[in-house]
Amino acid sequence: MKILVCVKPILENSENIQINSQGNGIHMTQNAKYRLNRFDAHAVEAAVVIKEQIPGTSIDIVTVGPSFSDTIVKRAMGMGADNGMIIQIEPGLYLPPSTISALLAKIARQRTYDFIFCGMMSEDEMNAQTGQMIAARLNIPVISGVIDVQISDQQIQVIREREGGVREHLVVNRSDIQTMLLTIQAGINQPRYPGLSALLNANSKKLSIINDKEFLSEISQRDQSIRAIHKATKTRQGKYIDGVIDDKVKQFIDIMKERNVLI
């Protein structure tokens, strides 16, 4: 069985990040350090658990990022993945999920996978789009927000989280599908720390660097652009409930009901 896990590099020390001088992106420093997006770490762990359960499983890791993204790919390999790929772009180049998904879908099309795992979203941009978009481009089924996955010869059993702790228990017959994409929600597992020997082994492996112009042709296509980035105002959009006590209580109870938290 072959699994592709898509991962994203995230700037470390988020408390120190600054807006760039053009005011439309995050300032990139020379010595900035990157780590694996937290949701993607859960996706890698989920794939490694399957590899441990099902002999003959191999895991490929792919990222879209600058050359220094190799650290996060190697970390994922240290956790138990077999191969790593970097679709290499210039540092500081902003690509929306639609563009990223086009590049990742190309990789998935070139090789045939049984499963594609993505983190549900990235910690920095929180779009929650890329996995879904890859699935749309490949025309394959997708389940988002997965907090449990069990794979047998015949079936895939998945639990998907909805609001208020509601969980949908889903099943897919493997004979009905070829490739399936899952976006992984935090809480599915505890991502392991790579052992020293695993990290050293991963470090000695060669990563595939994909940087030919034809492959990267989608980079010029984008569905949206950033006009400006600025510091957020800290306050929330407080909604006031007006009226007499009965109205206030009624509206409050309605909102709580909707969030499914009342007994």
Added chain:
Amino acid sequence: MKTTIFIIAEQIEKKVSSMAKELLGCAFEIEKIIPVSVHTILIGDHLDHATDYFVDNGCQVKSVDLSPLKASPLDMALKIIEPIINTVQPTIIITGHNSFSIAFLPQLAIHLDASCITGVKKIFQKDNQLVFSRYIWNTKFESQVYSEKKRIAISILAGAFQAKQMNTERPGSKIQVEVPDNLTTPIKLQFISRPPDTESNFDDADVIVAAGQGIGALENIEKLRLFSKCFKRSSIAGSRPLIDMGWLPYKYQVGITGKTVSPFIYIACGISGSSQHVAGMGSSEYIVAINSDPNAAIFNVSDLCIVHDTIEFMDKCMEIICLAL
């Protein structure tokens, strides 16, 4: 030339969801900038009230009853919505940013060659262009984005847009759309589970009901405890001043010197909202503040603000919730 807006709303309960009302509020915000006509598709169960609500607000409503299906609406939404969208050809598609939209909106955007902007908190016009503002980096920054496509599919943050009524001069209409028999998905829904209703401990409580000095007297702690039992997986908590007075043990303290919590819902009862307290609960998913002082700082960080005597409000809530049991 009017811009066609297409609202997609999931309906679960009989009441019109507040997100559905906020989606209409968002359309209203856009109408302040450009002339619009509004179409709505309602998907789910108990569609009557919501259908009438949108019709009364001048929307062309299509309702799709999913109750006979043995699949989750999340896995059927794309297949149902896409053909309807193609008949309406909207410019702007609006839905709520939640597990429902996450399951289909990005796919829909790819199919329609639309731009996909999720978690929108504000919309305005700049240089003749609609600009969509969204949080990045865990609400540290706001990113203002604009579409490079003719069509735009957005999802809005809960609470970001006020539930407002539209200009009702436009006549609304409604049509029921049947789900075609041949619509299938390989993803079968076996069953739905819900979290246990038993009281859980502080750390993994979904709802935290916290008290400050504003609750007035030590005897009211028992009332707080009872009020918290109206919620599933709930716990009580307290602010530092209340705990310093000995009204609750220290293990219940939320704030810089106590616990940092981020439950699904945090209900601050009679809490003034000092920065020390806010630091311990400010990342809660949804914050409700009940305080008799309209100038209390807690309202600045709250999603839902209730200016009222805390004890009277809790009493009335318990009365109504108990009646419904």
